[in-house]
Amino acid sequence: MNPYIAPLEEMRFVLRELADIESVSRLTDAEALADPELVDAILEEGARFAKEVLAPLDSVGDREGARWSEEGVTTAPGFSAAYAKFIESGWNNVSIPAEYGGQGLPNLLCTALQEMFVSANKAFCFCPELTSFAVKALANAASEPLKSFYIPKLVSGEWTATMNLTEPQAGSDVGALRTRAVLQADGSYRLFGQKIFISYGEHDLTDNIVHLVLARIPGAPEGSKGVSLFLVPKFLPEEGRPGQRNDVQCTGVEHKLGNHASPTCTLVYGGSGEGAVGWLVGEENKGLQAMFVMVNSARFNVGLEGVALSERAYQQALAYARERVQGRAVGGGAVSVPIIQHPDVRRMLLVMRSQAEAMRAVAYVLAAERDLAARHDDPVIRRERQAFVDLMIPIFKGWASETGIDVTSTSIQVHGGLGYIEESGVSQPLRDVRVSAIYEGxxxxxxxxxxxxxxxxxxxxxxxxxxxxxxxxxxxxxxxxxxxxxxxxxxxxxxxxxxxxxxxxxxxxxxxxxxxxxxxxxxxxxxxxxxxxxxxxxxxxxxxxxxxxxxxxxxxxxxxxxxxxxxxxxxxxxxxxxxxxxxxxxxxxxxxxx
CATH class of the missing domain: 1.20.1410 (I/LWEQ domain)
Incomplete structure (x- = not known):
C-alpha cells in the first residue's frame, strides 16, 4: 500500500484563495492565522504526524481490529502508543477553546488537520474526535461542578468520552429510546438501559471513559421532548482518580464492514440491578438541545470523512496507474505502457481528483463560515453566516459522504482485479467511508x-x-x-x-x-x-x-x-x-x- 502524503500545496491554496483565511485571522483569538509561516509549520507538522505515526497503523488496524473479552476491549497493536503520541503532541485539543485548556484554533485550520488525520487513519480519529465534541457539549450545558471536574481530564486526553444515542428499537428515532434515569436523594441518577453502536465505548487507551447518555426520566413527555442528557463515567471518580467501577458494561463489539480498529460497542447500563450512576447535563427533557452541539459538529466531520477518504483513494489509484504497465497506447506502439496513458483510466482519475478538490473546497469554506458565525464582532454578519452554515451542513454531509463512496469505489476500478483482492488494501477506503452515509443521520x-x-x-x-x-x-x-x-x-x-x-x-x-x-x-x-x-x-x-x-x-x-x-x-x-x-x-x- 502506498503511503499517505498530505496534499499541502492544495490545502494552502484552498485556505488562502477560497476559504479566506485572512478574514478568519482577524477574528478574536485567531490572530495566529495571520502568520503564514506559523500556519505552514502547523500544517507540515500535522502532515508529518499523519504520515509517520497514523498512516502506518491504518492497515494494521484494519487487519487486526479491536477485540472484546469479558475483561474489556483491546485496541489494535500500536494504537495505544499512537494515542499517547497524539496527546503528547497536543493534537487532541487543537479545537477546544483556550478557556478550557485547549489551543482554541479556528475551525478552518482544525478542518485541514482533521482531513490529514482521517486520511491517514480514520478508525483512530473517532476517539479524540468524540472527546472534543463532548467537551464542547459539557462546556455549553453542564453545571459548574461537572465542568470543573471532568473537562480538564478530557482536554488533557487523560480520559476520553462517547456519545450514547442509539438503541436497538429506536435507531435514528431518538424519541423512541427507552433508557431510563431515576433520580436519587443525593441529586444523582441511576440509569438502566442498553445503547448500541457506541464508538470507543470501551477500550484500553485511557483508564476512564466518560459517557454522555440520552435517557428518559420517569414521567417525562413522550417522544424527543422527554429526552434528557446524562454524564455517566466508566469509573466513579475518587479525588480526581478513577475509583469504583460504575454499573455500565460493554457486552460486545460489532463485526463491521470497515473501521475495524474502532470498537463499536454495545453498552448495558444497570445490568447488575443497581443502575449506573450519572448526573444530569443541562435541564430535564432538553437533552437533545444539549447534545446538538455534538451532533452538528459530528455531521460536518462525517462529511469531511468523504473528502479525506477520497484523497486517500485517489493517491492509491494514481500511484498504481503510473506503475501498472498493461496494454499498448491507443495511438499505436510496440510496447506496453502504464495504464495512466489509457483514456478511460485518465477519466476515472480526474473524476476522483476533481471531486476530492471540490469537496475539500466546500469543507474549508464552510469551516471558515462556522468561525465567522461564532466569533465575528458584527451580529448581522454572525446571523448571515449562521444561516449559510445551517443550510450547508446537511448538504455537505449528505453529498460528501455519498460522493466519497463513489470515489473510493472508482479507485477499485482503476486497480482492476488487484483492487478486488483484500491484501492490496485498495478496498479499505471504500469499506471505511461507506458508513459515512449512514451514521449521524x-x-x-x-x-x-x-x-x-x-x-x-x-x-x-x-x-x-x-x-x-x-x-x-x-x-x-x-x-x-x-x-x-x-x-x-x-x-x-x-x-x-x-x-x-x-x-x-x-x-x-x-x-x-x-x-x-x-x-x-x-x-x-x-x-x-x-x-x-x-x-x-x-x-x-x-x-x-x-x-x-x-x-x-x-x-x-x-x-x-x-x-x-x-x-x-x-x-x-x-x-x-x-x-x-x-x-x-x-x-x-x-x-x-x-
Whole structure:
C-alpha cells in the first residue's frame, strides 16, 4: 500500500484563495492565522504526524481490529502508543477553546488537520474526535461542578468520552429510546438501559471513559421532548482518580464492514440491578438541545470523512496507474505502457481528483463560515453566516459522504482485479467511508432536513442568499474571458438554473404533496452539493488565472475545474428532473405490490 502524503500545496491554496483565511485571522483569538509561516509549520507538522505515526497503523488496524473479552476491549497493536503520541503532541485539543485548556484554533485550520488525520487513519480519529465534541457539549450545558471536574481530564486526553444515542428499537428515532434515569436523594441518577453502536465505548487507551447518555426520566413527555442528557463515567471518580467501577458494561463489539480498529460497542447500563450512576447535563427533557452541539459538529466531520477518504483513494489509484504497465497506447506502439496513458483510466482519475478538490473546497469554506458565525464582532454578519452554515451542513454531509463512496469505489476500478483482492488494501477506503452515509443521520435524513427545516421553514431565503453569491462568481467568469473559463461559466450557469427550478418546485409543492417532494429530496440534496462544488471549482479557476505562482500547479487547478464543469456539473439537469418529477412514481406503487 502506498503511503499517505498530505496534499499541502492544495490545502494552502484552498485556505488562502477560497476559504479566506485572512478574514478568519482577524477574528478574536485567531490572530495566529495571520502568520503564514506559523500556519505552514502547523500544517507540515500535522502532515508529518499523519504520515509517520497514523498512516502506518491504518492497515494494521484494519487487519487486526479491536477485540472484546469479558475483561474489556483491546485496541489494535500500536494504537495505544499512537494515542499517547497524539496527546503528547497536543493534537487532541487543537479545537477546544483556550478557556478550557485547549489551543482554541479556528475551525478552518482544525478542518485541514482533521482531513490529514482521517486520511491517514480514520478508525483512530473517532476517539479524540468524540472527546472534543463532548467537551464542547459539557462546556455549553453542564453545571459548574461537572465542568470543573471532568473537562480538564478530557482536554488533557487523560480520559476520553462517547456519545450514547442509539438503541436497538429506536435507531435514528431518538424519541423512541427507552433508557431510563431515576433520580436519587443525593441529586444523582441511576440509569438502566442498553445503547448500541457506541464508538470507543470501551477500550484500553485511557483508564476512564466518560459517557454522555440520552435517557428518559420517569414521567417525562413522550417522544424527543422527554429526552434528557446524562454524564455517566466508566469509573466513579475518587479525588480526581478513577475509583469504583460504575454499573455500565460493554457486552460486545460489532463485526463491521470497515473501521475495524474502532470498537463499536454495545453498552448495558444497570445490568447488575443497581443502575449506573450519572448526573444530569443541562435541564430535564432538553437533552437533545444539549447534545446538538455534538451532533452538528459530528455531521460536518462525517462529511469531511468523504473528502479525506477520497484523497486517500485517489493517491492509491494514481500511484498504481503510473506503475501498472498493461496494454499498448491507443495511438499505436510496440510496447506496453502504464495504464495512466489509457483514456478511460485518465477519466476515472480526474473524476476522483476533481471531486476530492471540490469537496475539500466546500469543507474549508464552510469551516471558515462556522468561525465567522461564532466569533465575528458584527451580529448581522454572525446571523448571515449562521444561516449559510445551517443550510450547508446537511448538504455537505449528505453529498460528501455519498460522493466519497463513489470515489473510493472508482479507485477499485482503476486497480482492476488487484483492487478486488483484500491484501492490496485498495478496498479499505471504500469499506471505511461507506458508513459515512449512514451514521449521524442518513443521507435521506439530511435530505429531509434540507427540505423541511432549511427550505420550507424560511421560504427558501437562505438558499437564494447562497445562490446570489454563486451568481456573483458567474458574473466574474463572464467578464474574465478565455475558453476554459467560458466552459466553466456555461456549465455552472446551467446547473444553477436546474437547482433553482428544482428548489422552487419543492417549495411550491411541499404543502400539497409532501411525500412526492421528500421522495425527490436526496436527488435535490446531491444537486445542491454538485453546484456547491462547481461554485468553488469556478472560484479556484479564477484564482488560478489571477495568481503568479507555480505554473504547473495553477494549470492543474484550472484543468481540474474545467473537467468538473464538463463531467460533473451536467449531472445537475438529470437530478433536477428526478427531484421534480420522480416522486410521483415512487409513491404510486401500492405497498403490497413491492
Amino acid at each position: 442518513t443521507t435521506s435524513i439530511q435530505a429531509h432536513d434540507l427540505v423541511e427545516r432549511k427550505l420550507v421553514r424560511d421560504g427558501g431565503a437562505a438558499l437564494r442568499a447562497w445562490l446570489s453569491q454563486v451568481h456573483l462568481t458567474l458574473n466574474i467568469l463572464g467578464q474574465a474571458g478565455g475558453e476554459d473559463l467560458a466552459s466553466i461559466e456555461f456549465n455552472l450557469s446551467s446547473a444553477v438554473e436546474s437547482l433553482q427550478a428544482a428548489a422552487e418546485w419543492a417549495l411550491a409543492n411541499y404543502r400539497e404533496r409532501p411525500l412526492e417532494v421528500l421522495a425527490g429530496s436526496v436527488p435535490l440534496l446531491r444537486l445542491c452539493g454538485i453546484v456547491a462544488g462547481g461554485w468553488q471549482m469556478a472560484r479556484a479557476a479564477l484564482a488560478a488565472k489571477r495568481l503568479h505562482g507555480d505554473p504547473a500547479f495553477l494549470r492543474r487547478k484550472l484543468l481540474s475545474a474545467r473537467f468538473y464543469a464538463t463531467h460533473v456539473l451536467p449531472q445537475a439537469e438529470g437530478l433536477a428532473v428526478i427531484a421534480m418529477h420522480g416522486g410521483e412514481s415512487v409513491m404510486a406503487l401500492d405497498e403490497a405490490a413491492f
